[in-house]
Amino acid sequence: MADAPTLLPAGTARRWDLARAFLRYGLANRTTYRAVYWAQLVNAVVKVAAIALVWRAFHAVDPGQFPVGGDAMIAYGVVAALGSVVLDWWSGPHHYLARRIRLGTITGDLLRPMSLPRQLFAIHAGETCSALLLLGVPVYLGALALLGREAAPAGPAAGLLALLSFALSFALLFCCSFLVGMIVLKTLNLLGVMHVYHGVITLLSGFWIPLWFYPEPLRRIAELLPFQSIFFTPLTIYIGHRRGADAAVAILQQAVWLCILLVAVHLAWRFMRRRLVVQGG
Amino acid sequence: MTAITAARRNARLYLRFLGAGFRSQTIYGFDSALLLFAVVFLNVVDLSLLAVMLTRFEALGGWTMWEVVLLYCMFLAVLGLQYLFTLHLNRIDEFIQDGTLDQMLVRPVSPLLQLVAREFHLRNLFHHFGTGIVGVLIAMAGLGLAWTPERVAILAASLVGGTLLLTGMVLALASLAFWTVRSQVFLFGTAEIQEAVQHYPATVFGQWFVRAMTFLLPLAFVNYYPVMALTGRADEAMHPLLPYASPLVGSAVLAVGVVVWRAGLRRYESTGN
Amino acid sequence: MALIEVDGLVKHYRVRKPGRSVRRLFTRHSELKEAVRGIDLRVDAGEVVGYLGPNGAGKSTTIKCLCGIMAPDAGRIRVAGLDPSRRRLELARRIGVVFGQKTALWWDLPVTESFELLRAIYDVPRERHRRRLDELTALLGLDEFAHVPVRQLSLGQRVRSDLAAALLHDPQVLFLDEPTIGLDAAAKSGVRRFVREIRARGVAVLLTTHDLGDIEELCDRIVILDRGSVLFEGSVDEALGRYAPHSRVIVEFSRDVQGTIEVPFADSLHRRDDRQAEIVFKRAEETAAAVTRHLLDAYPVRDLRITEPSIEDVVKSLYEELGDRAGGAEPARG
């Protein structure tokens, strides 16, 4: 990669400038259509409510099956739902790439004085921040107000650590989506690849069902892969299931996975850039 | 008389469109194979996670595992049928924006017919519908339910009713684009609720949810009630006839969808988009 | 016989007021934008009328009202004798529409299959359809790509197919919204030949374009629109007389000429340097012959060039003037 190892061009002032510009872009994107925003907000609320209700129902049936209390399980569900709204893996770099390729406007992106992975990272960061501010925070505050202890973190330290862990999750998910985007470029089949990706995340990240419910072999596999670092790690930290040294090790594991994936992104992009065939005229 | 000739003409045209649609499908090749694999994979993942939970929490709200599998696959089969004919309805907002609707409006055929006939998604016959039907067959075997003519009739009628219902809902929601420019997000919003209805028997969430899914957003008629009818639990429903009402409710929802579409079109004609 | 009659057409759009991003989520301000404000228009059978105007003038909006896609807010419209917004389906059989930007054909189908589908939609008898298709194929040279899926056609081929599609059902009125956009010179002249042919058959054509070649070669009459109102209506020659009344002679001397150059009736005179001068005069008051004769008699002339204004000059000077008045160009929407 001809680019420097940082994700944004050098110069702190310029970096801030860029970050602000992309955040504004994200906010503007999300606020263009009023009705759409409100519908998204309602969706997020519905999703959170549905997952909370499911766990409440399961917990009522047989509390003995859970390694954590009912409150913690509902918190897990609420934050998992919010996490999947803010860190939405249906949109993102892969989706953006596929659209630009189909429209043939990818050439424009390649001509800009910023490498494509960086552009995508900046755009995606801007969009995720705006989702966090406009959807995540309000729904989270609403859930806290309504559910109280059932949605709250295990403690202030757990909350802060989970926040750090979620930041790493964002970077991890970006790398995974970018790699998926490279597969899309190769196969030109967004839909099929996306379905598989969605299946993999649902199965292996623990965002829907915590890994402790999995049969032993499946759990082993999940623990060997990076996906559980995306949701299971921050969620278990949030509810206090992992604390102290346990939490530190989990976060370290996230960081290691991030380094590995960054290298993979770097290599994949170097490989793809030379082979990029632009569709259409 | 003129109504009959018009209907006949419309039917003929629709078949023609379908024929054209058939010819432009590519259902073979790597793309389709990948997508088929992806859809089957996704649903197997989904179902096995559900099964993981169901084996740990037996008798979820009084339903056995095979009943929940039937519930899930019934929904999947109906979804496949709806996708087969009208998957593209969720792009009504795009059609409005990019001028496709304008093209339809300058032709001497009802725009709704043109819209519906525009595309045909053959591959869903194998994907969602295929997976769903296979699942239904397995679940019926697992439950030890015999294929009496009565059950076959209930299944067929419920599939048709559910398809009409989902089509009507998508049409109504997507047509909101006439007012809000973008409408896909409304579909995602109900998708969330659809997922809940697909996975869990509505009673898990409480009676209020059953009522909401019966009267407000009648998704329960896609799988919850038909499964009750198939497994002989009709008398557990709020009213013992509800499990057989899918075709009726489906037609009503479709009518609502058409009304919303018409209202939207009138608005479009008077205001532009 | 007038096939398009428009009296006092008015059309508003409701547009959202721009606001700061987050605040936009909570407010609901909109204002009316008058896209078309009181237009009168007539197009007779066998006439091609050019409908011109800068971006955002209201051309596409007018065409949408004329096809029945949108109902006007005020005014009376008759196209082929019908009120478009009341009887859209009936009207559809009598008009053909080409939006140059957007194909009416089916993306994945070969061109011939699209035509076959259109035949069914418009209820054209098979025999007549075949005759018509043969004619159009010959006229537009469709046979080389008749069996290629539309998505694989080049832009020019696609536009030609779209033109054929719009005429398969023998419409009395043809609306062309920028039909030559993006075409190469050969394709353009093909399309123009085709439009002349259509005109000869008595079809009324309303043509929107930014291509001035289209106007010069095709239009019997032009209507120039600005911000929703008609600014000029008449023939191309009349437009030239009104908006570009000057011709110019550029003269080159065989040796340096010092001092002022005198030409009677010249409106203005620019010296480029000692060897060259440009003389601008009104065609209505003086002929080019008189000006050149005077120059040849009085000065050592080596070379002379006479330039007549084209419709391009008309449009350029007009649009520039309009732009100045509006204080900058408006953002355009197709």
Ligand SMILES: Nc1ncnc2c1ncn2[C@@H]1O[C@H](COP(=O)(O)OP(=O)(O)OP(=O)(O)O)[C@@H](O)[C@H]1O
């Ligand atoms: N759907 C719409 N909603 C709001 N305003 C619109 C809409 N469509 C057009 N306008 C506005 O109405 C005016 C006229 O637009 P119209 O598309 O008729 O212009 P035009 O003459 O066709 O321009 P061009 O040469 O760029 O195609 C413009 O100011 C435009 O911004």
Ligand SMILES: [Mg+2]
């Ligand atoms: Mg236009």
